[in-house]
Amino acid sequence: MAVILDYLWLEVELDDDPRLVSLLQNSSTSSLPVRERLRITVGKAPDGETVDIDGDSQPVSGTIQLSEIAYGAVHDRVARWARDEGWIRIHAGLADVDGRRVMIAGPSGVGKTTTIVALADQGATVLGDEAVLVRNGQAIALPRPLHAKHGGRGIEGLRPAAVLTTLAYDDPIAILDPAAINRIPQLEHRPAPLDLIVLLERSDGERPRVIPASTAEAIIALAPDAGPFTSDRVELVRTVIDLVESAPVVRLLMTTPAETARALRAIP
């Protein structure tokens, strides 16, 4: 029996392989029109397994490789549709926090997902932790399951039921079901104006600190990882500038996830 998942402009159809479902399950719907259907299946081969992406079959060895191929196929197609529709991608998370749409950016591994999980524990609705699509000041998240690189430290407040699976990298990645994190059965993704942009940074301080960010800081923090790669970079840079001028941007120097989440919510 097939499983159908809504990835913005993409409808992803999976066969009932539990690993595939656990990797891609996003418990989401979106307000955007479906433009393409993508079928992903896992098959048997004489010397192992194959993954089949819309009829293109390739050998696969292990869950990590399966995840990379599956995510690659989904991301690639969503990014293409986003580009065609005039959206750019920012490497960041997105959450609706106390009625405000907040984008949370920062270098990979800084603690975006753990902060986002802590925000959900405090009542926020987490929309994504990896990619935010922006256009004309509006933002929507790539509705992927959350990926938590916690360095073996564990994730504060995380319920075991939220963990769909774990990818056994050297630094393991926990794949988290947004529905379980948010305690709602299904998220609905729709574009909305951004109210706040937060640049997360590690800190050795005892308390989280919030510091207004300059426009230049915000541009340099967001533009290098913005995409897609194939787009006209003038438009991309202009969109990033428009973005950082359309919403307040702050640096948030983190401590524990719960304290950081509280500090974020207290930002006026």
Place this chain on the structure above:
Amino acid sequence: MSRSPTRVLLAALRREPPDWALSGLVDLPVIELAEVSGVLPVVADVAVRHGLIPDVDAPSVLGDRRTVLSPAAVLLAARQQNRARHADLDAIRDIARAELDKAGIGFRHLKGGALRSAAVWHDFGARPTRDVDILVADAFEIPRIESALLERGFVHSDDVEKNRAWEDDHHDRPLVWPGRAGSLELHAASLVRQHRGRVALDIPAAGESGDLATTLRHIIVHAQLQDDALLQGRLPLVALLDVAFAIENGLVTAADIPTDGTIDLRARPHGCTSARSAGCGTRGFQAVRSRPCAGPSAASSSAARGWRTSFARPCSRRGPCLVR
């Protein structure tokens, strides 16, 4: 410790000592990353501001580059080399400008040179800058200027770009001045042929920088082409810093930077960079694989070194030559 160039850059932008600096400049990987990202002089500038390395310009302090091992020494070397290079580039720029002025030829500085007097950078000496790029109004005149520069001691560079994806048809072989860092590139057009229509650059009446917003667009497009050729998937950070500082200093807004939709590609023919230059109102330019000979020295030198000349010459018909 994050190895993100973003983090290094943010620290540099904040004019704060980044945490690696507070820990005694022991994190070479971050410094290496800054070097790979082409922003080591920017980071070094931060280190100077916070007294982590001395503010000295004397190259003798540097000693033998091969013995440089400590992060502080790497930063010091990067800063001194960059500032020394700026001094050399200034000298090269002055000579080129003098020859262009003497010949009465309009020109416009491109990229870093165009930002030099625009107060985009708080300290322009901290900007990583490699070469002097000058867009010459009349491509016919470039050989004459080159000849004059060769007589003044410049020589053609042997350091020719090897990347075929970035193979050039918009400037001739770079000129270098022995003993000075950097090179001089006299451009017949602002970009390689197939992208030429993406930036419309005028030669300003004063002969120098031109409007900042278009300069920034040129910087981004040029960086994108370089980025695409190298398959890096990200714009060079120096180009982003140029834009970020210009925005932060209130010199331009995002809306000022022309997009493809706001550039009238038919406003002037490709390769015709100046409304003032001779013939630009009546004839267009098209890219070809030869150019007028500058005289024995330039021509024989180019041929002997195997330099493939790809230049612009006037086309015969009237009206724009929209060569793509």
